[in-house]
Amino acid sequence: MKIKEVGLEMTRGEFVKSLGISVGAIMATWCIGGLTSCMNADMPAPGDGGVDFTIDLEASENKALLTNGGWLIKNSVVIARTNSGDYVAVTQVCSHEGRKQVAYRASKNDFYCNAHGATYSISGKGTNSAGSRGLTRYTTQLDKNSLRVFG
Incomplete structure (x- = not known):
């Protein structure tokens, strides 16, 4: 032209x-x-306020959360009932490379990404070099048989 x-x-x-x-x-x-x-569209910004949902603990699809060590994934959030019975929730998106591969490991009471071995404490803090940036952790609030996840 x-x-x-x-x-x-x-x-x-x-x-x-x-x-x-x-x-x-x-x-x-x-x-x-x-x-x-x-940016990876699946990676939520820390503290972006974009998560707010409630889980019915009586529903059969959520029964894993009735047992210590049980966990599930909903709305790209990993929700776990720790070995001590506390509920915790973190993003499923690994901070290392943005992959949706974070899971809870009851045997070690931590979060783990099977893509590259990133590990995170229950608070979401990275515990090795691959997980050094940590995970976004969400607040959980139990009300009878409902578990609210938000943040």
Whole structure:
């Protein structure tokens, strides 16, 4: 495409070069400007307030949470009943590479990502180098047979 103006003529590429902007700089600017398009869409921002749901503990699909060491995944959140009987909830999305592979390990009373071996404490704190950025932890609130997960 040629651009004509008052006797000047140049191609689009010549115009961009005249500004001293490389394609890489343009792409980097676009990516930074639209940061959400460069992030893994499945990775929730810490404390973004986007989680708020209730689990009916009497429903058969949630029966794992009636036993110490039981756990399940709902809405990309891992909800576990620890070995001591406390309810905890963390994001299922591993902070190491953004994969939805975090699970609860009752045998070690921790969270584990089977993609690269990242490990996390019950509080969501990373306990090895792969898990060093930790997990987003959500608040749990028990009311009779309902467990609210939010944060």
